[in-house]
Amino acid sequence: MLILDRVSKTYGDDTEAVREVSFELQPGEFAVVLGQSGAGKSTLLRCINRLVEPTAGRIALDGEDITGAPPDRLRTLRRRIGMIFQNYNLVGRNSVLTNVLAGRLGYTPPSYALLNHFSPQDVEEAHATLSRLGIADKTHRRADSLSGGQQQRVGIARALMQRPRVILADEPVASLDPATVESILETLLDINRKDGVTILCNLHVPELARRFGRRILGMKAGDLVFDTTPDALEAAQIDVLYDMPVSL
């Protein structure tokens, strides 16, 4: 279970990106954080794995405090939290396989990691994961030679290699065409259902949030303004989020 308790992040003196946000995610949930650009979605997600240090509040995963964890403990906790980025965050000149194996770095002794030395089991798992995601034929290609959708699949494969309890997906489909958007979100849903991985996914498109999220957390100007299900989500709530009428 992931618990956020009054989490806040202020950048500098006065940019309150996230203000006292609290919620709990049960294992296996698929939750979407919905909000317009600048609402604080990305900051919120990054607070969870402490890519951004929260200014206040507490975050815990499976009863373990993330917010107060010292560096070595944080490294262990981060293994359980995979992250997927809008811009994929791959090392473009490295092969797809090397990028996917990077998901095992949290489990690899630092001296081995420096040499990109991974166990045969890790390599086997990377191949199996690439097959599962339908890009086995790209295994030895440079990551930057792939299409956006294929690169995002590499990002997802890398996250899966962590054997995560939770995947944080920060606008994972914002740069993709409509057909690829569908297939990437279907892939995340499949991982959620089959592997039981809890997913917290930032999206700015209400229609996608409603179709793929099993729970929708609305953020506006740093505040969590609603926490509801797709069926209960009302058009008026969306309009408030975007300060304009948005048809669903």
Ligand SMILES: Nc1ncnc2c1ncn2[C@@H]1O[C@H](COP(=O)(O)OP(=O)(O)OP(=O)(O)O)[C@@H](O)[C@H]1O
């Ligand atoms: N590193 C930073 N330093 C200062 N201010 C920041 C930083 N990162 C984000 N902000 C500010 O925090 C607020 C929330 O930004 P954030 O990126 O979290 O929102 P978002 O909802 O994810 O939007 P987007 O989808 O456009 O990234 C914005 O006002 C933004 O300008």
